[in-house]
Amino acid sequence: MKLQEWLEKGGAEGLGWLQLENFPDTGRGVKTLRPLKFNDVVLTIPGSFLWSVDAAFDDSVLGPTIRSVKPSLSVEDILAVFLLFIKSRQEEYEGRGAHIKLLPTSYTMSVFFSDEELEVCSGSSLYHLTQQLKQQIKDDYFHLLNNLFSKHPDLFPLEKFTQNDYMWALCSIWSRGMDFQLPDKQFRCIAPFADMLNHSPDVQLCHIYNPRSDSLQVLAGKDYTIGEQVFINYGPVPNNRLLRLYGFILLNNPYDSYDLVLTTHHGAPLYDQKIALLESAGLQVNATFSLKLSDPLPLDVLRYLRIQRLLSSEISTMNVNRGAKNIVCARNEAEILKALIEAFEGLLAKFGTPLEDLEAKISSNIYKQSDNVWAAAHVSIGEQRILRMALQKTRELLALIICAQCGKVDEDNKRCARCRRVVYCGRDCQKTHYKEHKFVCN
Template sequence: METTKLREWLESGGAEGLSWLQLEGFPDTGRGVKTLRPLKSGNVVLTIPGSFLWTVDAAFDDPVLGPTISSIKPPLSVEDTLAVFLLFVKSRKEGCEGKRAHVELLPTSYTTSVFFTDEELEICSGSSLYHITKQLKQQIRDDYLQLLNNLFSKHPDLFPLEKFTQDDYMWALCTIWSRGMDFQLPGKQFRCIAPFADMLNHSPDVQLCHTYIPQSDTLQILAGKNYTIGEQVFINYGSVPNNRLLRLYGFVLPNNPSDTYDLVLTTHPLAPLYAQKVALLESASLQVNATFPLKLSDPLPLDILRYLRIQRLSSSEISTVEAKRGARNIVSARNEAEILKALIEACESLLAGFSIPLEKLEANIASSVYQKSDNKWAAAHVSVGEQKILKMTLQKAKELLALVICAQCGKADENNKRCGRCRRVVYCGTDCQKSNYKEHKVICKTYTAD
């Protein structure tokens, strides 16, 4: 791979570390960066001065592009500014030599979910990725038309339309999503693309190792672990679930421990006792329109139960919850049974919405019905991860419900008593316990043995 121009440009401005790093094709990740010398964890691997970074400020500082985009009302978003900047440099025949050298090394295509065919995307129908990708495709079309009308068509000398098509715009967005780095600085969020550093691939097995230093205006890559000569050097994007990895970066990690399913809860303004419930939610540090990530390690967060307890309060229960400051504990057996039944119904409905059930997807992956690393294979892994989490949430809700309602008659009562042996079910009295014994005894013995 020809990186001479990019190396010369970066080294001329003080970049450090390029002499012991080399682009290489790897079987599992494709293009990446290998080290030509041993590295110890924490060593500075690469330093890129801020003057080489693709940033919003750099776009506005460009003597040709800057005055034009700064006059746009309303102002362009960070993503659109960077996308226009990338396409502008890519379209230039003269000037911006260093940045053009970087653009020439960027991929010509991406495997993010917005490029999936309908058939490929259908594999994960029912997942959050499926719905977000559908929305994202429409959003890209709308945003491109706005750019076309407000910027490109008004300045055809700067933005020749044959080089600023919707496909070009999608390419630029995917470049930003897959290669951008975000840093939280005092008072603002800072996003950039760092030449050469953006060639490093992700691994969850290394420490977080990329940082921006405002005082010196430099971006540094540190060794996230010890490396030997010839090894691929990785960075860590953080705990990223497969639905986000595929949407932004174009790949997935099988059995990703960071997988999540985002459960959205909201309370309608016309709901009974709305004002009181909003006040209680706020006192419990919960938002009225809230998104809760369900995780493999925590498939049913306590905050979901707290939210639902408040949402399903009866008028007689309001004062009880106020006394308990936000329903941290069970309000009543009635309330708890209602929210758990609603949660079980919601999980079952969500699981039924997946076009291909978990068991079939896992069988298809194991038997190579989907070719490893192709789009269908990646979509299948996203669906598998989300369905596993929802099944765990469903199981947890059922286990909690079994501790609230009588296993025989289904009565929800504060006086229900747990089975003395397994402690996994409750009964409203001895009559129900005796009536349910034949059905329960096998399960009870299993729990006791465990």
């Protein structure tokens, strides 16, 4: 069966029980015309229909040309060129051309936001990554222009291979691509018709690629009744990534996160010893930690900083301290917690619009649902909530290290026996501080 025929019959290998439909909440998606049980096969896509690097290389016209580019093109660029190449000559590629016609003509990823729309989430990771991504797209396009398009104008007419066309192809790959870890490599592809299925975190992961049969299967991630929309699950994706790579957000996304980057400069004191300790603890020198709603201050953040802030007299302690899983000493712990508080306060101060103002504009409909500014606001709200939770958690931990009255850091500081949420260096400080503390104690 040819790709075009397969697409016209619903992609279900002639069964005809899947149908494209416009849904009010998600836009275009796929509905089932028969009941489905969890793990039923929804559709099977032959490998010859997939858009992949191998498929691009196997094309008798395109393949030799893109293979010859030095340095070699990335997987994304090969797929982007492949899409644009087929799009530019759809009449010659009836099957893949039919799939191209089903793809959106425009996308809503953050790279298409205006400066004013993106400014709503200034200070967020989405804001900074989008700015970097826009520049990266320009750089990568000019690399393709100089090393491929301009050298083969007969294959790549420039009016059909503009930077905007390249952005469209990239967004098609980001929003519709599927990644699989095979025994010998990472495999990325776009699967016709399966790329029309929308994401839901409420279904099980349900798409698999079998290299032996060279086919991709989509299974039912839950039970479905007739007329229901069939979903796939992209995985635990936070809103900052959903909007950047897929063009939408989920309200109250349980997977929202903020990526905290920690690094140790090579000129830091005791650098070699600390790097050895980090590696023995399974931590990288340049590390990114995902702060989440469920865990706003991961233990690994503390472990990393405990090692980073060690004094020479404390190095030997670390050798038996399981990679700083436990507190090294009061001095070290107070230093890292104070540094974290300063860092979190600084990160929150960089957000252009505070969380409360964003929530007010959403509730008063100043930011209308599904507009770009509405989506950007939700990303900013999610990240600010996580950073505030991380800040609160850090302050609570610091309160168990320094005397609540005089701020003294000592191994012998004792917790308040009633609430156990603050410590004191002695009875005098405890008595003095009680007038203030009694309102929150217990």
